[in-house]
Amino acid sequence: MAKLAHMSVRSRYRMLFLTISILFVYFFAPRQDSSNFSISAASVIQWSAHLGRLPPSQNAGSNPTPMAPPNLLSQDPLESEFYSWRGPDYVPRPKPPYKPPSPLRSSPPIPDPFPLLSSNPPPKRSLLQAPKINRPPKTHYPEQTPLLIGFTRNWPQLLQCVVSYIAAGWPPEDIFVVENTGVMNSNKDGKLSLQNPFYLNHTQLDMLGVDVIITPTLLTFAQLQNFYAWTALEKDWETYFWSHQDLLVFSFEDEAFLPPATSSGTPNPEPNPEYAGSLYTRCVSTLRYLMNSLNLGQGGKKWASHFFAYDHLTLVNRDAILAVGGWDTHIPYYAGDCDMYNRLRWAGYGQGQTEVGFIFDVATVLEDVGVLLLRIRNNTPEGEVDWQTLVDLAQQMEDLKYTGGAGGDRNTWQMRQSGGRGEPFYRDPEGFETGLRMLIDTGRAVFAEKWGHRGCDIAQVGITAEDEWRLERDWDVQSEGFGWEGDLW
Ligand SMILES: *[C@@H]1O[C@H](CO)[C@@H](O)[C@H](O)[C@H]1NC(C)=O
Numbered sequence: 323m324a325k326l327a328h329m330s331v332r333s334r335y336r337m338l339f340l341t342i343s344i345l346f347v348y349f350f351a352p353r354q355d356s357s358n359f360s361i362s363a364a365s366v367i368q369w370s371a372h373l374g375r376l377p378p379s380q381n382a383g384s385n386p387t388p389m390a391p392p393n394l395l396s397q398d399p400l401e402s403e404f405y406s407w408r409g410p411d412y413v414p415r416p417k418p419p420y421k422p423p424s425p426l427r428s429s430p431p432i433p434d435p436f437p438l439l440s441s442n443p444p445p446k447r448s449l450l451q452a453p454k455i456n457r458p459p460k461t462h463y464p465e466q467t468p469l470l471i472g473f474t475r476n477w478p479q480l481l482q483c484v485v486s487y488i489a490a491g492w493p494p495e496d497i498f499v500v501e502n503t504g505v506m507n508s509n510k511d512g513k514l515s516l517q518n519p520f521y522l523n524h525t526q527l528d529m530l531g532v533d534v535i536i537t538p539t540l541l542t543f544a545q546l547q548n549f550y551a552w553t554a555l556e557k558d559w560e561t562y563f564w565s566h567q568d569l570l571v572f573s574f575e576d577e578a579f580l581p582p583a584t585s586s587g588t589p590n591p592e593p594n595p596e597y598a599g600s601l602y603t604r605c606v607s608t609l610r611y612l613m614n615s616l617n618l619g620q621g622g623k624k625w626a627s628h629f630f631a632y633d634h635l636t637l638v639n640r641d642a643i644l645a646v647g648g649w650d651t652h653i654p655y656y657a658g659d660c661d662m663y664n665r666l667r668w669a670g671y672g673q674g675q676t677e678v679g680f681i682f683d684v685a686t687v688l689e690d691v692g693v694l695l696l697r698i699r700n701n702t703p704e705g706e707v708d709w710q711t712l713v714d715l716a717q718q719m720e721d722l723k724y725t726g727g728a729g730g731d732r733n734t735w736q737m738r739q740s741g742g743r744g745e746p747f748y749r750d751p752e753g754f755e756t757g758l759r760m761l762i763d764t765g766r767a768v769f770a771e772k773w774g775h776r777g778c779d780i781a782q783v784g785i786t787a788e789d790e791w792r793l794e795r796d797w798d799v800q801s802e803g804f805g806w807e808g809d810l811w
Contacts, residue, residue, distance in 0.1 A: 424752055429740050431517055435478035436485070438692045439526045450530055453697055453709075456491035456573050456600040463606050465613070467493070468557070470550050470564040472500045474540070475519040475754075476738065478687040480567045482694075484532055487565070489694040490573045490679055491600030494531030500549070504540030505747040518742025519751050542654035542761065547662075551648060554640040561609060565635045570688075570716045572680040573601040575709045601679030605630070608676045609637060626671035631681035633659065642671050650772075655762045657769040657811070660778035668787040682716040685723035763806040770795070770805030777810025 406412060438445050451457060469492055473480045480499065488494050501509060503520040514521040524534055541549055547564075554562050612625055626642035627633070643649075646665050653661050663673060690699070694712065699705035740751050770776045773785055774793030785793065795805075802808060 429738065431741070432478060432739055433689075434516065435481050435687055436526065436691050438690075438696075439523075439529055444529065447529075447531070450488075450695060452489050452491050452600075452695065455575055456489060456602070458491050458493045458600070458602055462493065465606055465609055466559050466561070467496050467602070467606060467609065468498055468554075468559050468562045469496055470498050470500050470535075470553070470562060471567055472502050472546050472564070473522060473567050474502050475751075476567070477516065477521050477523065478691070479684075480522065481526070482684075482687050482691045483565070483567050483569050483571075484527070484530065485691045485694050486569070486571045487601075488530060488532075490571050491602035493602070495533065497532045498553075499527055499532060499534045500537060500546065500553075501534050502537045502541050502546055503747075504537075506538075507536070508746040510534075510536065514745050515742055517739050518745055518748075519739040519754070520747070520749070521739070521742070542651065544649040544651045544654055544658040544765075547643075547649040547658075548651065550638070551640055551643045554638075555644075559640065561613070561637060561639055563605065563635060563637050566633075566683070568684060569634055570682045570684050570719065571601055571635070572682075572709070572713050572716065573604075574599060574679055604676070604678035605635075605637070608678065612637070612639075623672040624670065625673065626666040626669075627663070627673045629673065629675040630678050631683075632675070634681050634683060635678075639671075642666065642669075645669070646671075650768075652768045653765040653772075655758070655765050657766045657778070660780070661769055661772070664778075664781050665787060667781065680713055680716065682720040683723060684716065684719040686719045688715070763804075765806075766811055767805030770797075776805060776808040779810070 406414070434440060438449075469487065471480070471483060471487075484497060484499065487497060499522070501522055503509065503522065505514065505520050508514055509520070509522045510524050512525075522534075527534055535553065537546070537549060550562065550564055554560075608628060608630075612628060615623075624639075624642065626639050626646075628637040630636070643662075643666075646662075646669050649658055650661050666673060688694070693699055693707055697707050697709075697712075699707055742748055766776070772790050773780045774789070775783055775785060775796050783796075797803075797808065
């Protein structure tokens with residue numbers, strides 16, 4: 323934070339200096355001939371006095387005045403001030419030395435996570451469906467059930483997640499991958515390679531029947547959440563589901579269907595025998611229950627979000643999010659959820675949870691994610707893999723993530739691809755990660771300043787919605803550190 327503050331002071335001085343220089347040039351620079359194109363404040367002012375009277379073009383008129391070529395070579399004093407606002411005696415420091423080489427740069431290339439999709443001829447669409455037990459009904463349930471899955475890095479991880487949702491019964495045409503890579507149309511145009519962390523294959527998602535929405539620029543988590551709500555407005559979705567991309571989900575295939583229990587303890591609607599027990603169907607059933615209780619006032623509380631394994635998979639009531647002003651985009655990543663969910667709670671919205679299936683948070687990818695749909699390895703009858711085996715494997719993958727496997731840190735899966743140098747919108751993978759971590763810290767610091775408290779437990783402390791930005795800090799920066807520090811994060 324000290325660094326940021328320092329930088330902003332510096333840029334403020336730079337602005338001040340620029341402003342003074344512009345005023346100086348305006349008042350003291352000699353009036354210039356309008357045929358001279360050097361951009362100074364004086365000539366800009368002169369131009370504005372003659373708006374609508376453009377200088378004659380070279381071809382027009384009988385006796386055109388040739389214009390002087392723009393002065394491109396020597397640096398305008400204002401431009402050199404931009405790079406350094408120090409005086410002429412300033413001696414720049416020597417270029418810093420290089421950091422030690424990082425292990426990431428030598429990590430092995432990642433394999434194609436779903437080779438069947440690249441086979442020639444391409445696989446039949448019927449092969450790429452959910453196993454029979456989980457298949458969604460031919461006629462869509464009356465409810466709209468869009469599922470938004472945000473993607474920034476790690477294609478194998480995303481593909482595994484998407485395929486597992488299809489395998490768990492989610493209709494592929496209801497799945498919207500929100501490509502939040504910041505590479506604009508580069509992936510759509512096939513310009514990135516598999517080793518690039520931001521690679522995503524539109525063709526393969528299309529083969530699976532899944533849609534892609536491209537964000538106009540790389541959004542933070544909070545911005546992405548607001549973008550979801552915006553998208554829901556545009557598409558007229560009253561509710562939508564969103565999911566993290568690092569999940570591996572399964573239906574409860576071993577259980578007879580029971581309508582989901584709700585956290586409020588209100589009795590559930592009668593089981594509908596036409597439902598299969600897929601994860602998707604249970605989500606629809608939860609949605610139906612929440613909408614009915616809301617609309618019919620059956621003691622139903624107004625609700626904002628409904629969690630399936632905390633917010634790994636979340637059902638959102640769009641208008642509730644909009645009613646409290648959306649996510650605070652000054653808290654770009656972590657702590658943004660604390661801010662949002664507390665504000666919703668203070669506004670009287672319910673946020674329950676339901677178990678609809680197994681939802682594993684993983685950092686590793688199956689050798690061939692196609693096994694989730696086909697339930698078969700190497701295309702041989704002996705290669706058959708049953709549901710229980712897959713669930714056990716996924717459980718091990720989750721354990722690995724939390725016990726520091728798969729590279730040590732809980733989030734290291736995001737950094738496995740390290741190629742793509744020279745491709746459009748290339749970003750250094752480690753630099754990207756470093757910048758992200760700094761934004762995460764800053765977000766926590768903003769949260770701490772906003773509520774006077776470091777940590778998510780602001781409601782327990784007795785803080786209320788009206789207190790935002792009005793409380794003194796409840797910690798001492800000198801002895802306890804910055805807003806993002808402390809052991810409550
Ligand atoms: C995307 O997938 C298709 C089908 O597997 C493949 O032909 C194509 O080369 C892939 N595109 C890129 C840019 O890797």
